[in-house]
Amino acid sequence: MPEVNELVNGVFWVGVRDWDRRLFDALVPLPYGTTYNAYVVVGDKKTALIDTVNPGFEGDLKAKLDVLGGMDKLDYLIMNHAEPDHAGTIPFVLEENKKLKLVLTEKGAKLAKVLYHVPDDRMMIVKQDDQIELGGKTLRFIEAPFLHWPETMFTYLVEDKVLFPCDFFGAHSAGGVFAEDVQDLLTLAKKYYGEIMMPFTKSAKQGMAKLEGLEISMIAPSHGPIHSDPEPIVLAYLDWTSGETKEKVTICYVTMWQSTKTLVDKMVEILLEEGIETKVYSLPVSDMANIAGDLVDSRAIVLGSPTVLNGLHPQALYAASLVKVLRPPAKYAAVLSSFGWSGGAVKQALEILGPTKIEVVGAVDVNGRPTAEDLKKVEELARSLVEKVRSG
Numbered sequence: 001m002p003e004v005n006e007l008v009n010g011v012f013w014v015g016v017r018d019w020d021r022r023l024f025d026a027l028v029p030l031p032y033g034t035t036y037n038a039y040v041v042v043g044d045k046k047t048a049l050i051d052t053v054n055p056g057f058e059g060d061l062k063a064k065l066d067v068l069g070g071m072d073k074l075d076y077l078i079m080n081h082a083e084p085d086h087a088g089t090i091p092f093v094l095e096e097n098k099k100l101k102l103v104l105t106e107k108g109a110k111l112a113k114v115l116y117h118v119p120d121d122r123m124m125i126v127k128q129d130d131q132i133e134l135g136g137k138t139l140r141f142i143e144a145p146f147l148h149w150p151e152t153m154f155t156y157l158v159e160d161k162v163l164f165p166c167d168f169f170g171a172h173s174a175g176g177v178f179a180e181d182v183q184d185l186l187t188l189a190k191k192y193y194g195e196i197m198m199p200f201t202k203s204a205k206q207g208m209a210k211l212e213g214l215e216i217s218m219i220a221p222s223h224g225p226i227h228s229d230p231e232p233i234v235l236a237y238l239d240w241t242s243g244e245t246k247e248k249v250t251i252c253y254v255t256m257w258q259s260t261k262t263l264v265d266k267m268v269e270i271l272l273e274e275g276i277e278t279k280v281y282s283l284p285v286s287d288m289a290n291i292a293g294d295l296v297d298s299r300a301i302v303l304g305s306p307t308v309l310n311g312l313h314p315q316a317l318y319a320a321s322l323v324k325v326l327r328p329p330a331k332y333a334a335v336l337s338s339f340g341w342s343g344g345a346v347k348q349a350l351e352i353l354g355p356t357k358i359e360v361v362g363a364v365d366v367n368g369r370p371t372a373e374d375l376k377k378v379e380e381l382a383r384s385l386v387e388k389v390r391s392g
């Protein structure tokens with residue numbers, strides 16, 4: 001029997017569990033797999049499917065819908081978001097049920113056309129606060145642009161106070177039905193926030209503002225378990241979207257012959273001595289999701305890299321580029337580098353970090369093995385960084 005879970009009366013989870021997926025967007029590691037959550041809302045007169053599933057799971061979705069009366073029973077397909085992990089199966093569902101209307105925002109319609117070739121006459125465009133009556137169940141739409149694509153919307157089930165916010169409030173975990181079933185869910189959700197939502201902090205704040213005053217008794221996101229008690233995830237999101245940082249430094253480094261690591265070790269020693277929360281990632285063996293999670297509330301970032309071919313080591317270049325695109329709320333940075341015969345790593349790091357809002361407090365660039373004098377410079381830089389971090 002396919003797994004179908006009734007969340008509240010007439011609201012069913014018909015998503016799928018992808019235990020084996022290990023990468024998202026060919027970038028984000030998924031150590032615990034993920035789910036593609038889809039939901040059915042059954043009213044007295046009409047039935048709606050909210051989102052679909054990743055391509056490749058069409059048969060699973062169909063089998064689950066069969067449990068609830070089959071594809072023919074559907075009247076509306078709500079597209080909260082056009083990314084293929086939720087919308088990729090839309091063409092299959094539209095083909096199976098020729099009377100079905102695809103409900104989406106105006107920007108969603110543009111994407112549905114180019115990504116899935118949905119014809120105009122199958123689409124029903126909605127805007128902020130529009131509602132669809134299913135009979136005893138009312139779906140209200142809340143536009144949530146750039147959370148995390150421009151067309152994104154949330155769907156709110158008025159009578160049962162259930163919010164379907166698509167990727168927002170999500171987490172990558174294939175296990176569990178409800179939040180309490182998954183250990184350390186907020187840690188997973190924080191990493192996910194850092195990877196997906198942090199580049200859109202302003203939009204995320206606006207999204208949270210739109211939810212103010214809305215009574216929410218359950219949050220049913222598109223990835224990971226369902227929050228039957230919304231408070232912990234809402235409080236966490238209020239914190240993460242605030243852009244507030246902690247007295248915390250995240251260090252990302254790569255070393256080839258230990259010179260850069262010697263500099264990093266000195267930096268870590270001073271930061272810990274000063275009581276600063278310090279997270280250290282050796283880039284070649286680190287999970288990008290852990291770094292993204294720590295960047296959500298770090299006040300400073302330290303990048304360590306040897307010079308390789310007149311610039312940053314490729315792993316450090318990748319980390320610097322990630323910092324640039326993820327737009328963490330960090331205020332300060334420092335660079336530690338070593339070189340053999342010509343430098344270039346620091347210059348390239350500054351070129352990347354320069355246009356960001358992050359103030360580069362300083363850099364230490366060492367020729368060869370670090371001497372006691374070099375380590376003194378690192379100590380001075382570390383103490384300057386501590387002063388900045390403590391200043392807020």
Ligand code: FEO
Nearest residue numbers: 083085086167222
């Ligand atoms: Fe889970 Fe943006 O798709």
